[in-house]
Amino acid sequence: MKMKTCFITFAFGAIFALPLTGFTAEPIQVIEPVKQINLALAELGKKLYFDPRLSQSGWISCNSCHNLSMGGTDNLKTSIGHKWAQGPINAPTVLNSSLNLAQFWDGRAKDLKEQAGGPIANPGEMAFTHELAVSTLENIPGYVIEFRQVFGDKEINIDKVTDAIAEFEKTLVTPNSRFDRWLLGDKNALTSEELSGYELFKTSGCTACHNGPAAGGASFQKMGVVEPYQTKSGAEGLSAVTGKDADRFKFKVPTLRNIELSYPYFHDGEAATLKEAVDIMGRLQLGKKYTDQENASIVAFLKTLTGDQPAFTLPMLPPSTDATPRPKPFE
Amino acid sequence: MKMKTCFITFAFGAIFALPLTGFTAEPIQVIEPVKQINLALAELGKKLYFDPRLSQSGWISCNSCHNLSMGGTDNLKTSIGHKWAQGPINAPTVLNSSLNLAQFWDGRAKDLKEQAGGPIANPGEMAFTHELAVSTLENIPGYVIEFRQVFGDKEINIDKVTDAIAEFEKTLVTPNSRFDRWLLGDKNALTSEELSGYELFKTSGCTACHNGPAAGGASFQKMGVVEPYQTKSGAEGLSAVTGKDADRFKFKVPTLRNIELSYPYFHDGEAATLKEAVDIMGRLQLGKKYTDQENASIVAFLKTLTGDQPAFTLPMLPPSTDATPRPKPFE
Numbered sequence: 001m002k003m004k005t006c007f008i009t010f011a012f013g014a015i016f017a018l019p020l021t022g023f024t025a026e027p028i029q030v031i032e033p034v035k036q037i038n039l040a041l042a043e044l045g046k047k048l049y050f051d052p053r054l055s056q057s058g059w060i061s062c063n064s065c066h067n068l069s070m071g072g073t074d075n076l077k078t079s080i081g082h083k084w085a086q087g088p089i090n091a092p093t094v095l096n097s098s099l100n101l102a103q104f105w106d107g108r109a110k111d112l113k114e115q116a117g118g119p120i121a122n123p124g125e126m127a128f129t130h131e132l133a134v135s136t137l138e139n140i141p142g143y144v145i146e147f148r149q150v151f152g153d154k155e156i157n158i159d160k161v162t163d164a165i166a167e168f169e170k171t172l173v174t175p176n177s178r179f180d181r182w183l184l185g186d187k188n189a190l191t192s193e194e195l196s197g198y199e200l201f202k203t204s205g206c207t208a209c210h211n212g213p214a215a216g217g218a219s220f221q222k223m224g225v226v227e228p229y230q231t232k233s234g235a236e237g238l239s240a241v242t243g244k245d246a247d248r249f250k251f252k253v254p255t256l257r258n259i260e261l262s263y264p265y266f267h268d269g270e271a272a273t274l275k276e277a278v279d280i281m282g283r284l285q286l287g288k289k290y291t292d293q294e295n296a297s298i299v300a301f302l303k304t305l306t307g308d309q310p311a312f313t314l315p316m317l318p319p320s321t322d323a324t325p326r327p328k329p330f331e
Numbered sequence: 332m333k334m335k336t337c338f339i340t341f342a343f344g345a346i347f348a349l350p351l352t353g354f355t356a357e358p359i360q361v362i363e364p365v366k367q368i369n370l371a372l373a374e375l376g377k378k379l380y381f382d383p384r385l386s387q388s389g390w391i392s393c394n395s396c397h398n399l400s401m402g403g404t405d406n407l408k409t410s411i412g413h414k415w416a417q418g419p420i421n422a423p424t425v426l427n428s429s430l431n432l433a434q435f436w437d438g439r440a441k442d443l444k445e446q447a448g449g450p451i452a453n454p455g456e457m458a459f460t461h462e463l464a465v466s467t468l469e470n471i472p473g474y475v476i477e478f479r480q481v482f483g484d485k486e487i488n489i490d491k492v493t494d495a496i497a498e499f500e501k502t503l504v505t506p507n508s509r510f511d512r513w514l515l516g517d518k519n520a521l522t523s524e525e526l527s528g529y530e531l532f533k534t535s536g537c538t539a540c541h542n543g544p545a546a547g548g549a550s551f552q553k554m555g556v557v558e559p560y561q562t563k564s565g566a567e568g569l570s571a572v573t574g575k576d577a578d579r580f581k582f583k584v585p586t587l588r589n590i591e592l593s594y595p596y597f598h599d600g601e602a603a604t605l606k607e608a609v610d611i612m613g614r615l616q617l618g619k620k621y622t623d624q625e626n627a628s629i630v631a632f633l634k635t636l637t638g639d640q641p642a643f644t645l646p647m648l649p650p651s652t653d654a655t656p657r658p659k660p661f662e
Contacts, residue, residue, distance in 0.1 A: 050400050051400075052398075052401075052405075057407075057411065058405070058406060058407055059395075059405065059407065059411050064390070067383075068645060069381050069382075069645055069646055069647055069648045070383075070648050070650075071650070074383075074389070074390060075389060075651065075658075076388075076389055076390065076658065076660055080388065080390050080660055083415045084414045084415040084660075086660075086661055260650055261650050263650075263651065264657075272653075272657060273653040274653075275653065309647050311644050311645075311647075312644065312645060313642050313643065313644055313645070314399060314400055314642075314643060314644070314645045315400055316400055316640050316642075317400045317401050319401075319402070319591055319592050319594075320406065320594065322603075322604040322605075322606065326595075326603060327406075327407065329407055329411055329415075329417075330417050
């Protein structure tokens with residue numbers, strides 16, 4: 001019995017030795033399952049992520065625009081904010097966003113924690129202030145107890161709020177896509193069309209920007225290299241942060257993970273389909289006009305990047321009490 | 332061993348015999364856990380309940396206003412609809428709504444299935460049409476397969492859509508509140524203050540309307556019996572359905588189940604707190620001015636009606652494809 005176990009272990013190691021060495025050479029790498037999560041902090045963050053009381057109206061939560069039932073986006077060209085404000089830019093997916101080198105399309109937040117505070121105070125998004133958000137939470141007894149439990153002291157502040165939301169967001173990785181299973185050695189995980197799409201994706205140069213575990217998120221690149229990108233969007237990209245003219249129209253390269261779910265595409269959301277997005281990227285970034293068949297094979301490959309979506313119980317939010325400030329949706 | 336089991340069974344029966352006979356005499360009865368659910372139909376309904384693609388904007392779902400993280404309501408005086416339309420009436424909780432004699436405050440829908448179609452096509456709510464909603468679903472392959480699996484044929488229509496949503500809503504009962512445990516024989520489940528609040532609730536006459544398993548939902552009653560109710564709301568209640576002048580300002584008696592979670596109160600949402608609601612109800616409906624202590628004891632009793640909230644995994648929605656009509660949030 002014991003010998004048999006040893007033999008199986010050995011055989012298992014032998015089978016996987018080659019692929020495990022192999023996949024590190026691929027430009028797109030396996031998404032690692034998440035580790036080192038502070039569970040209590042993430043649970044608190046999950047509640048805050050779903051809590052519309054962080055907005056002035058009491059109606060908009062993080063999940064309103066980064067909907068975890070829909071690939072971590074709202075699937076709109078640009079988002080809807082307070083009083084139906086039309087957002088200036090496409091909501092990027094929150095899935096795997098911990099893998100980004102910075103947050104927002106222009107990278108103006110260095111990490112998830114810094115990002116989380118942005119929409120709460122943005123007049124066109126949740127239209128609240130950090131002070132009012134904290135004051136609301138301070139007057140919800142269930143949160144008071146949970147913050148104390150998680151942080152060990154009684155103070156609630158925006159730093160702790162964004163810490164918790166960021167910890168929850170760190171859990172939103174999507175391992176185990178068919179592409180990952182192929183990288184991990186399951187050679188039957190991809191069809192021949194998907195594999196040839198991946199080959200074309202690499203040989204065309206797409207992986208110059210879309211690489212690493214997130215197949216993106218690791219650099220800022222100019223939108224419109226070979227040809228300029230025509231858009232009505234006023235978003236200027238990285239130059240809005242650095243002030244450098246050379247950074248105009250440089251945007252954070254979006255992750256291609258779960259790209260099948262996170263339509264529409266580009267910072268202005270103007271590409272409705274993957275076919276359109278692949279065509280535009282080929283022409284504008286690489287000077288390459290894909291045939292219909294080439295385009296289809298790349299799209300087929302891209303759809304293999306859909307991983308296991310985060311699965312969790314819808315959180316129950318602690319109720320407001322008589323002392324909790326009331327939302328003001330119509331003022 | 333066998334004898335011991337028999338003895339325990341016998342003793343268990345004896346302990347519970349009295350309360351089980353007893354609770355049927357109470358005006359508020361135990362909420363029965365839900366039975367006879369078509370699970371596949373309810374699972375489909377859960378997805379539809381969370382799917383904002385049933386709205387013109389692609390941003391408003393059933394859950395937007397009947398938020399299952401927040402007691403099945405939006406906790407706003409009146410709801411926010413398409414393009415931030417201000418709703419005319421307070422969103423009633425979806426929790427235990429299967430126990431209502433009819434749906435909406437004025438009872439204009441006879442059941443959950445009929446209700447579910449209303450907001451989809453209401454220009455001030457989801458602002459879609461049934462035809463467009465069905466056409467959207469017909470172009471989402473994941474739904475096409477799921478409808479076929481559940482209904483056994485390939486047609487999708489609004490009848491099936493509302494059937495599924497209603498089946499999901501039937502699962503949203505909240506048994507096991509402290510009050511139910513008391514009804515079921517756990518005499519330690521309520522404090523003496525809560526019990527005296529319940530006694531006062533009964534002897535004052537509140538249970539004339541707030542009775543049955545839902546502590547409400549079983550009749551239409553005039554708002555403002557002893558004194559007229561002062562409100563800016565234009566809602567006329569049952570008369571809007573029956574056309575009878577005698578039915579003016581008659582509203583469906585709201586359930587008191589989970590009332591701690593479903594603030595603010597009344598059809599216009601003008602009572603922000605339970606204290607205020609109890610005070611107004613006492614004066615206007617019963618001609619009774621409760622002392623602060625009486626009010627507090629009734630409020631304490633009402634908070635024992637919070638049951639187990641529905642716990643389920645956030646549904647993943649099947650993605651749109653190139654052929655799926657796109658939402659139009661800003662047109």
